[in-house]
Amino acid sequence: MSSPILVVEDNDDLLVLFKLILESAGYQVETVNNGxxxxxxxxxxxxxxxxxxxxxxxxxxxxxxxNIKQKQNYQSLPILLISAINDLKDEQLQNSKAEDIIYKPFDLDDLILRVGSLISDRYNSKIMDSY
Known part of the structure; x- marks a missing residue:
């Protein structure tokens, strides 16, 4: 079984929604409600x-x-941020070291596509690193 996706969301309704969406797409999901x-x-x-x-x-x-990206074992761990603030500064996002961001309200299909793409990119990167 593959590793789970960790969903970090302080809104209980959204936490349940993300869990349902991702599990329906075939992912194992673990949740926490704060950083x-x-x-x-x-x-x-x-x-x-x-x-x-x-x-x-x-x-x-x-x-x-x-903080996560500063840990050596997690530098390649993909992080997809979620925000209701559409005008976040590019600099803030770059400094976070997250791979991508999705803005609320979001399209469910887009969310699943981005998650799949980030996981695939990481998997492919690990394969290339092993050669």
Missing amino acids: RDALKSLEEIQPQLILMDIMMPEISGLQVAR
């Missing part, structure tokens, strides 16, 4: 991708992404 729990559970869950809201209490998704 601190995401960082704590990283080693245990070993996700293949993180889908994470930017606006969360205590620690933002941008900060969590940056």
Whole structure:
């Protein structure tokens, strides 16, 4: 069985929605509702991708992404950010080191396509690195 996708979202309704969407697309999904729990559970869950809201209490998704990417074992872990703020500065996104962002409201098919693409890119990169 493949590694799960870790969904980090503080809105319970959206957390359930993301879980349902991703599971219906065939993915195993683990969820947490804040950035601190995401960082704590990283080693245990070993996700293949993180889908994470930017606006969360205590620690933002941008900060969590940056913290994760600083860890040597997780530099290639794809992170897809979710935001209701359409005018985030490119610099903020670049500094987070996340691979992509999707804005609310989002198209469900687009979400699934982006998740699949990021997972595929990481898998292909690992294969190329092994040669």
